[in-house]
Amino acid sequence: MIHTEIAIVGGGPAGLCAAIKAAESGAKVIVLDRNSQLGGQLIKQTHMFFGSQKQYASHRGIDIANILISKLEDYKDKITVMLDATVIGLYEDRVLTVDQGGKYIKIKPDTLIIATGASEKFQAFPNNDLPGIYGAGAVQTLMNVYGVAPGESVFMVGAGNIGLIVSYQLMQAGIKVKGVICRGPKFGGYAVHASKLRRLGVPVMPSHKVVYAHGKDKLERITLIKLDENKKEIPGTEFDIEVDVLCIATGLTPLAELLWQMGCEMKYISELSGHVPLRDKNLMTSLDGIYVAGDVAGIEEASSAMVEGSLAGLCAAKAAGHIHPDFEALVADCHKQLYDLRSGPEGEAIRKGLSKAELKEVGL
Amino acid sequence: MRIEQHPIITFNKGRKVQFTFDGKVYEGYEGEPIAAALHDAGIRVLGHTHKLGRPRGFYCAIGNCSSCLMVVNGKPNVRVCVEKLKEGMAVETQIGRGDIK
Amino acid sequence: MLERTGVPTKENIESVTPLKERLSKGPVAIIECFQEIPCNPCYTSCKKGAIKELIDINDRPILDPEKCNGCGVCISNCPGLAIFVVDESYSETEALVKIPYEFVPLPKEGSFVTGLDREGKPVCRAKVEKVLNTKAQDRTPVVSLIVPKEFSMTVRFLSLNDHYSDNTIVCRCEEITLGEIREYIRRGYQSLEEIKRISRAGMGPCQGRTCSQLIMQELAAATGKRLSEIKMSAFRPPAVPIKLGQLLGGDDHE
Ligand SMILES: Cc1cc2nc3c(=O)[nH]c(=O)nc-3n(C[C@H](O)[C@H](O)[C@H](O)COP(=O)(O)OP(=O)(O)OC[C@H]3O[C@@H](n4cnc5c(N)ncnc54)[C@H](O)[C@@H]3O)c2cc1C
Ligand code: SF4
Ligand code: SF4
Ligand code: FES
Ligand code: FES
Numbered sequence: 245m246i247h248t249e250i251a252i253v254g255g256g257p258a259g260l261c262a263a264i265k266a267a268e269s270g271a272k273v274i275v276l277d278r279n280s281q282l283g284g285q286l287i288k289q290t291h292m293f294f295g296s297q298k299q300y301a302s303h304r305g306i307d308i309a310n311i312l313i314s315k316l317e318d319y320k321d322k323i324t325v326m327l328d329a330t331v332i333g334l335y336e337d338r339v340l341t342v343d344q345g346g347k348y349i350k351i352k353p354d355t356l357i358i359a360t361g362a363s364e365k366f367q368a369f370p371n372n373d374l375p376g377i378y379g380a381g382a383v384q385t386l387m388n389v390y391g392v393a394p395g396e397s398v399f400m401v402g403a404g405n406i407g408l409i410v411s412y413q414l415m416q417a418g419i420k421v422k423g424v425i426c427r428g429p430k431f432g433g434y435a436v437h438a439s440k441l442r443r444l445g446v447p448v449m450p451s452h453k454v455v456y457a458h459g460k461d462k463l464e465r466i467t468l469i470k471l472d473e474n475k476k477e478i479p480g481t482e483f484d485i486e487v488d489v490l491c492i493a494t495g496l497t498p499l500a501e502l503l504w505q506m507g508c509e510m511k512y513i514s515e516l517s518g519h520v521p522l523r524d525k526n527l528m529t530s531l532d533g534i535y536v537a538g539d540v541a542g543i544e545e546a547s548s549a550m551v552e553g554s555l556a557g558l559c560a561a562k563a564a565g566h567i568h569p570d571f572e573a574l575v576a577d578c579h580k581q582l583y584d585l586r587s588g589p590e591g592e593a594i595r596k597g598l599s600k601a602e603l604k605e606v607g608l
Numbered sequence: 609m610r611i612e613q614h615p616i617i618t619f620n621k622g623r624k625v626q627f628t629f630d631g632k633v634y635e636g637y638e639g640e641p642i643a644a645a646l647h648d649a650g651i652r653v654l655g656h657t658h659k660l661g662r663p664r665g666f667y668c669a670i671g672n673c674s675s676c677l678m679v680v681n682g683k684p685n686v687r688v689c690v691e692k693l694k695e696g697m698a699v700e701t702q703i704g705r706g707d708i709k
Numbered sequence: 710m711l712e713r714t715g716v717p718t719k720e721n722i723e724s725v726t727p728l729k730e731r732l733s734k735g736p737v738a739i740i741e742c743f744q745e746i747p748c749n750p751c752y753t754s755c756k757k758g759a760i761k762e763l764i765d766i767n768d769r770p771i772l773d774p775e776k777c778n779g780c781g782v783c784i785s786n787c788p789g790l791a792i793f794v795v796d797e798s799y800s801e802t803e804a805l806v807k808i809p810y811e812f813v814p815l816p817k818e819g820s821f822v823t824g825l826d827r828e829g830k831p832v833c834r835a836k837v838e839k840v841l842n843t844k845a846q847d848r849t850p851v852v853s854l855i856v857p858k859e860f861s862m863t864v865r866f867l868s869l870n871d872h873y874s875d876n877t878i879v880c881r882c883e884e885i886t887l888g889e890i891r892e893y894i895r896r897g898y899q900s901l902e903e904i905k906r907i908s909r910a911g912m913g914p915c916q917g918r919t920c921s922q923l924i925m926q927e928l929a930a931a932t933g934k935r936l937s938e939i940k941m942s943a944f945r946p947p948a949v950p951i952k953l954g955q956l957l958g959g960d961d962h963e
Contacts, residue, residue, distance in 0.1 A: 278671065280692075290616040292788035292849070294748040296766055302750035302786045304616065304848070330671075363672060373675075375652040375665025382669035382689075390644040391619035393609040416812060417611045430712040435744045436789025438715030443866035445829025448715040461663045462652040547747070588745045588767025613813045616848050 248274045248324070249564040250557075251340055251353035253331045253502060256284020257546045258538025259359035260312040261553030262560070266357075267319035269561035269568040274351060275316075275323060276342060278330035282316075283309030284361055285539075286546060288384035290416070291409055294434075295547035298581060305546065306388075312550075334502045338534075355533040355560040358503055359553060362496035362517075362539040367401060369454050376463030380410045380493035387417050395489035399466060400424040401454055402493035403431035408438055408448075410493055415444050422487055425452035425468065427475045434590070451475075454490070455482065463488055498540045506531060515597025516542030522603045526559040526575070527552060530603060535560045542597055551581045610648055625695040642688035642699055643669065643676055654678055654688065658704030678702050716827045717741055726862060727774040736779020736796035736805070739862070740770050742789055754786035781841075784809050785849040795861045802933045804861035805838060810852045815840050816869055823872040824856050824864035833860050833926065834873035857930060879927070880920040882913020890924055894931040900940055901925055 250266050252259045255277035263275045281287060289305020300308045316323055326344060333341035338356060342349040364379040366372070376395065378386075380402070383394045398419055400411045403426035411421045424431075424441065429451050431438055438448050455477075456467040470481035497518035504510060508521045509530035520542050521529045528535050537556040538549035555578040558568055568574060586594050611619070622638035629646060636645025643666045646654065653663045654676050666676035671690040679700040680686040688699065711717055721743050731737060738759070740751065749763045751770045759777035760770050781794045784807060794807035806824070816822050816837045824835035835854040842850035856864045871877075875888030885908050898904050901911075904924055911917030911924065925939045932939075 292750075292786075294746060294788050296747075296749050297753055301748060302754070302788055306617070364668065373662060373664070375654070375663055378666070379668055382667060385669040386644060386647060387611060388617060390640050391611045391614070391617070391621070392644045392648045393611055394647070396609075416615055418613070418813075431715065434746050434789065435711050435715065435717075436742055436746070436791045439711075439717065439741065439827065440790050442715040442828055443825065445825070450713055462665065545747075584766050585747050587765060588747055590744075590746055590767070615811050615813045 245339070245350045245352055246274070247352050248272050249354045249566070250274070250357065250560050251276065251351055251355075252357045252359060252557075253334075253340070254284065254359035254361055254538070254540070255279070255282040255325070255327075256359060256361050256538060256549065257286055257308065257312065258361070258540075258549040258553035258556075259284070259357070260309075260316060261550045262357045262359060262535075262537055262557035263323050264312070264315050264319065265554045265557030265568070265574070266561040266564075266566075267316075267322035269558060269571075270566040271322070271561040271564050273319075273323045274326060274353070276326045276329045276331055276340070276351075278328065280328050282313050282325065282327070285381075286312075288381070288388045289409075289546075290388055290413055293546060295545070295585065296581075299547035299550055299585075301547070308546070331502060334505050336507060338506070354564045355535065357535045357537060357553075357556050357560050358500075358521075358540055359536070359538045359549075359556075360499045360502060360540045362543055363499045364492070365495045365497055367454070367492050367494055369456065371457035371459070374457050374459050374463045375461065376459065376488050377457060377490045377492065380406050380491055383489070383491045384410055384413065387419070388413065393417060393419050394491070395419070395487075397422050397487045398489040398491050399485055399487040400491050400493060402426060402495065403433055403438070403448060403450065404493065404495065405433040405437060406496075407491075407493035408433040408441060410491060411446060412437065412440055412444075414491075415441075415446065421446045422485055423447040423449055425449045425454070427451070427453050427471055429473050453477075457490060458484075463490055466490055496539060496543045498543065500540055503529065503534075503536070503540070506534065508534065509603075511601060513542070513597045513600050515593040516601065518543075520597075520601055522601055524603045525579070527556045528559065528563075528603075533560070533563050542594070542601065544594055545585070548582060548585050551578050551585070554578055555582075609650075625693060627693060627695070627697040627699060629699045630701055636693045638694060639692050641669075642678070642680065642686075642691050642693050642697070645693050646688070646699070653701075655702040656704070661703075711743055717743060722862065725772070727772075731774045732795065732797045732861075735798045736781075736794050736807075737774050738772055738777050738779060738781075738783060739793045739795055740772050740783075740791060741793065741865075742770055742787075742791040745769055746789075748788060750786045750788065751783045751792060754783050756782065781807050781851055782845075784851050785846040790849070793865060797858055797861055799855065800933075802858055802929070802935060803855050804858045806835075806854045806856055806861055806864050808852050808854065808864075808866060809849050810840075810867065811849050814869070815842065815850055816852055816867065821871045821874065822854070823868045823870055824854055824860060825866040825868055826863050827865050829866060831868065831872045832863050833857055834871065834930065835864060835867060857926075857936075859936060873927075879923045880908075880910035880913060880917075882915055882919070883909045883911075885910040885920075887923075887927060890927050891931065894928060899928070899932060901928065902940070904928070 249272040286305040286309035295301035329344040340351040451471045458465040535556040537552040655664045669689045676689045745767045752760045790809045796805040799805040838853040905911040
């Protein structure tokens with residue numbers, strides 16, 4: 245059994261920022277990730293990010309990952325990174341069971357930060373399991389991490405930021421995107437992302453859905469149908485499009501299995517895209533010393549994930565007995581940054597969701 | 609199909625290696641997931657399901673969904689979307705829960 | 710509207726178009742960002758203070774065209790790729806449009822490409838004046854296109870395919886290429902009427918309905934005139950294409 249002051253599950257932007265701030269506070273940290281490299285979602289994001297300078301806006305996701313990783317190296321003596329290490333069990337005793345390449349390791353931390361990110365939502369329609377139908381994450385991993393084209397032509401389901409951005413990335417990789425659809429009458433992503441695609445001649449088509457995927461061994465063709473303003477199918481408006489890849493980008497949902505296992509108080513909050521842990525304003529869950537940060541606490545952006553990570557890192561370190569010299573100021577700054585990021589009209593749903601996720605008795 | 613030219617990314621590929629898929633020889637880069645090398649070779653169907661015999665390709669590509677189970681060097685139920693390619697690997701289609709085609 | 714189509718509306722564009730006097734003075738940024746989103750690199754990257762401070766990070770960027778010198782630094786810093794620079798002082802008839810272009814291969818300086826509008830539709834032939842791709846652009850190169858002035862607020866992207874190359878057919882009825890038209894223009898034919906007579910372009914069954922516009926565009930581009938200054942030839946009667954049978958007195962039943 246390995247003992248550490250803080251264990252962080254997940255090495256995405258939230259986990260990395262948590263590790264940096266916890267180590268900066270003086271705590272001993274172990275960061276675990278099931279992937280073979282750190283960075284989480286960031287390593288697939290070739291586009292420039294939004295936000296402000298503090299969250300590395302206008303840097304590309306891949307570059308932000310490198311910036312964070314190099315910061316991590318400044319605390320080599322404090323931070324241990326374990327890669328290809330999947331946390332498979334976490335129960336009331338708070339001992340983490342880790343599977344690292346078939347080897348099982350147990351870790352007992354004083355405090356714990358869960359930053360496991362999200363998993364993708366699946367879509368139901370006939371033949372939705374044909375090879376050639378992939379999640380947006382898979383398409384990104386294949387093309388942006390391994391340099392393999394997912395196919396010759398792609399149709400995108402989902403016009404939130406992810407659908408729009410992945411479509412643009414496909415075009416950049418030289419793969420034709422035949423269209424992007426969503427059910428609602430308006431696309432959900434930022435208009436600037438949609439405009440980028442439109443300039444490339446890619447149709448963005450709200451009020452459509454896939455009703456059928458055709459193909460024997462792999463996808464060959466899809467049937468779409470038009471929807472009215474209430475997302476009801478308009479009979480007789482079906483049409484076919486030939487594609488060999490259908491990319492599903494209909495959203496993410498918090499990857500909260502470990503929190504369930506431990507017995508954190510959870511709640512389904514649609515604005516945060518699924519079941520999320522209740523937490524106080526410093527991100528501690530209903531269980532003492534267990535913190536959350538990033539998409540696992542509610543689907544948002546890397547910008548907010550990084551700030552949440554920093555906040556959780558500072559507070560978990562404090563709980564483990566290491567108070568950052570600028571603790572008060574840094575925590576206040578995190579709260580301010582989060583407030584700013586969520587203050588606009590696009591942040592309205594997040595604000596609403598978060599107000600439902602507050603723990604009744606505020607800890608700390 | 610490999611992405612040869614990219615405006616943003618330079619891909620660091622490993623050494624070229626050979627492996628077999630259902631007995632036929634293919635090439636890929638060492639260290640990339642087996643699924644990436646197969647996909648490049650145009651192979652989309654990685655197996656068939658145990659219940660309905662439906663074709664299966666990969667889906668999540670990050671080791672989450674177990675859609676990509678194959679037999680590698682005789683060992684069944686390997687998730688090829690995360691298993692790294694090595695010289696001389698024998699990759700086989702898996703039918704159902706671990707039988708070889 | 711924008712949230713349904715992804716294409717900024719006419720009103721959107723008008724709201725960010727500087728006054729004519731400012732446009733004619735020289736390069737100026739056109740910021741096509743119409744939604745309140747948490748983003749501010751445009752403001753932080755502009756060293757001229759031309760973009761009003763985004764006090765709330767969700768505020769929309771507001772440009773002061775008098776302070777903006779069109780340096781284009783903001784173009785590669787905008788994650789939305791929503792900023793362009795337009796320079797209508799480039800020449801009497803042409804404007805320069807600077808566009809962020811994150812694709813490979815990059816266009817070659819001096820080559821001809823096709824200017825596309827906000828829906829990716831071809832608008833006009835454009836010459837690549839410059840491709841800026843240094844460390845400062847950080848993999849978001851900026852391509853400067855020379856376009857006819859009337860398209861300075863229309864062209865927002867490019868296709869490497871030169872839709873308007875010498876081999877492109879202008880008049881499909883008579884199978885006349887752009888190259889042939891260009892050759893006549895070089896030889897001194899200056900009006901649509903003359904070109905039509907000498908080349909037969911526009912004299913086919915559609916009577917020039919399909920090709921006149923393209924020939925005029927080409928004349929405008931070659932002679933440095935504005936489209937409005939090129940004289941249209943009068944349509945010859947009959948104004949509606951009719952079948953040969955009708956002229957011969959037969960009826961329209963076949
Ligand atoms: C296409 C796309 C475009 C995006 N664009 C933007 C953008 O422009 N701007 C922006 O701010 N945000 C953007 N985002 C969102 C952003 O990437 C995420 O919000 C952010 O990555 C969340 O960070 P995280 O650290 O919470 O989770 P992640 O980045 O998902 O990291 C979680 C990590 O946890 C690991 N993990 C999970 N479970 C376990 C386990 N059991 N054991 C060990 N490790 C585990 C995973 O391997 C992963 O590395 C985009 C996302 C996508 C998909
Ligand atoms: S073009 Fe230059 S001066 Fe004008 S807004 Fe952009 S950065 Fe500022
Ligand atoms: S940087 Fe671009 S996308 Fe961001 S607010 Fe400014 S103009 Fe809009
Ligand atoms: S594709 Fe999901 S586990 Fe391999
Ligand atoms: S296209 Fe030229 S006359 Fe018809």
